[in-house]
Amino acid sequence: MRTSPPPHPLQVPAPELSRWAASTDGVRYVHERVADTEGPEVLITALVHGNEYAGALALDSFLRGGLQPRRGRITAVFCNISAFATFDPQSPDSSRFVDEDFNRVWAPAQLDGTRRSAELARAREIRPFVERATHLLDLHSMHEPCAPLLVTGLLPRNIAFAQSLGTASQVVADQGHADGVRMRDYGHFGDAAGSGIALLLEAGQHWELSSVQTSRNVLMRFLVRAGVLDRSDVPFGWLLPDVSPPAPVEVTHRVVARSMEFEFAQDFRGGETIRHAGTSIAHDAGEPVRTPYDNCVLVMPSIRQLRPGVTTVRLGRRMLAAPAVV
Ligand SMILES: [Zn+2]
Structure with missing residues (x-):
C-alpha cells in the first residue's frame, strides 16, 4: 500500500483564537457586528475544516481590526473549532474533522434528525445564523498548492456575483456532493427563485502565506460587494489589485x-x-x-x-x- 505524501510546510502558524470563544449571543466562536442602518445579513465562516486556517487568520484579523458595517450585519463564525483544537503541526493533515465532514451534514433531515456527532452538534448551533444570512462566504483552502477557486453551485446569480468580485480566483460552478449537503448549498441558498448569495472560497494550499492574502482580499471584496462596507472603508493592505477573472x-x-x-x-x-x-x-x-x-x-x-x-x-x-x- 502506498504511503501518503509528506505534509506541505507550514509557512504561517495556526492562529490563536481562544479570545473569540466567548460571545455576546451565547454561541461560542460566533461574533456579530451590527450597523445602525438596515442592510444585508452577511455571514463569513472559517474552519469548516479544522486544518484550513488561512481563512481563520483573515477572519481573526478582521475581528481584531474592529471594522463596523455601514449597513446591515456581519456575523463571523469559526465553525469546526473542536477539530481545529486538535491541530498538530507534526501531523497537519489529520485535524480536518472530529467525527465526520462538517460540510456534508447540511441536509435538513440530518440537522433535524436524532443522529449525533461533534460536527452535527456544531452545525445545529450555527444553523440559525446560516438561515438568516442573505450572503454567505465560506473560507476554505486546499490540500495542494493550487490556484484559488470560488465555488458557486450552478445558480447564475452566484456565478455572476463571484465573477464580479474582481479577483484572480477561478469561478467554478459545480453541483455539490453526492455524499452530503454543503453549508453553501443549504436551504434558501439553493433556491433558484430566491436571492441568497453563497460562495465557497478555496484560497490555495492550507498553510501558504498567499492563501491568507487571497482570503483577506476575497473577504473584503465580498463585504463591499454585498453592501455592508464601502470600498473606502477597507483598511490599507487588505486588497490585491483588481483582476479581470477568467471565464467561469x-x-x-x-x-x-x-x-x-x-x-x-x-x-x-x-x-x-x-x-x-x-x-x-x-x-x-x-x-x-x-x-x-x-x-x-x-x-x-x-x-x-x-x-x-x-x-x-x-x-x-x-x-x-x-x-x-x-
Ligand atoms: Zn475545506
Whole structure:
C-alpha cells in the first residue's frame, strides 16, 4: 500500500483564537457586528475544516481590526473549532474533522434528525445564523498548492456575483456532493427563485502565506460587494489589485479513484486546459484516465486523501459567457 505524501510546510502558524470563544449571543466562536442602518445579513465562516486556517487568520484579523458595517450585519463564525483544537503541526493533515465532514451534514433531515456527532452538534448551533444570512462566504483552502477557486453551485446569480468580485480566483460552478449537503448549498441558498448569495472560497494550499492574502482580499471584496462596507472603508493592505477573472468553469465530471494505484500523468496544479479529448491525465488500476472532450479544464487535482471512492480531480468546461451581473 502506498504511503501518503509528506505534509506541505507550514509557512504561517495556526492562529490563536481562544479570545473569540466567548460571545455576546451565547454561541461560542460566533461574533456579530451590527450597523445602525438596515442592510444585508452577511455571514463569513472559517474552519469548516479544522486544518484550513488561512481563512481563520483573515477572519481573526478582521475581528481584531474592529471594522463596523455601514449597513446591515456581519456575523463571523469559526465553525469546526473542536477539530481545529486538535491541530498538530507534526501531523497537519489529520485535524480536518472530529467525527465526520462538517460540510456534508447540511441536509435538513440530518440537522433535524436524532443522529449525533461533534460536527452535527456544531452545525445545529450555527444553523440559525446560516438561515438568516442573505450572503454567505465560506473560507476554505486546499490540500495542494493550487490556484484559488470560488465555488458557486450552478445558480447564475452566484456565478455572476463571484465573477464580479474582481479577483484572480477561478469561478467554478459545480453541483455539490453526492455524499452530503454543503453549508453553501443549504436551504434558501439553493433556491433558484430566491436571492441568497453563497460562495465557497478555496484560497490555495492550507498553510501558504498567499492563501491568507487571497482570503483577506476575497473577504473584503465580498463585504463591499454585498453592501455592508464601502470600498473606502477597507483598511490599507487588505486588497490585491483588481483582476479581470477568467471565464467561469462548469464542472461536468468527477474522477473518482478506483484503486490505491491512482497516479497523475503530470504534476497538475489545477486550471490546466487539456486541448484534445481522449488525452490520458492519470492512471488508475492499470487503466488510463482520459479527458472526455476538447479543452477540458482540471479542477483541484489531489491524491492526498487517496482511497478508492475519493474524488481526485474534477473536469470542467469553460462557460462561453458569464451570467449577467444582477
Ligand atoms: Zn475545506
